[in-house]
Amino acid sequence: MIPKPAMIATAVAGVIAVALTASFGLQAQGTPATPPRIEAPRLMPGDVLRADQVRIIENPGQYGLGSGVRGSRYAIAEGHLIRIGPKSLRVQSVIRTKVRPVD
Template sequence: MFRNRQSLILAVGLFGILAPATLAQGVGQAAEATAPAAAGQPAMLRVGDRLDSARLHPVTRPGLYGMSEAPSGSRYGIVDGKLIRYDPENAQVLSIIRQVDRIMD
């Protein structure tokens, strides 16, 4: 009986020490995942997003970026330093191609 009580006390003590740190870490991660973008920083760009025309730089010379002409029904552009392919009719992001260092056209 004494041995089981020691194990119980040890388990409760370890839980008391580890639980607050684990819970705080989980709450912090959840807050990061659901928090809106910080003031002045644009939201992360994802495939399927609708583009804000103020953030979009249409690419007029895709060869400067090592690209051929965009497939029919789409165009290339740069948003927040990322080369993307988008649908000009509904301003929807079709693909995110890669990061670009600077706008060349």
């Protein structure tokens, strides 16, 4: 006959072995989802744009903006709401991305 402590030790070892080799957690079905990519703005402060790339905003309130900073204008370029130098067309700041012009 097998002593009781040995029988308990064998049973515990068997349970541990099963637990280590089996996966009791939920498993995803299909391909794993890819995390969303965070894209950096393509326009950066200091970039100089051509006149045909820029659409000046005449009514900043339509975009939730105030009157603006002296010596700059709001504009949309490449889907970005930006603040630019009115003569140089140099990007002073990128305010928002993924913006569509309001007609």
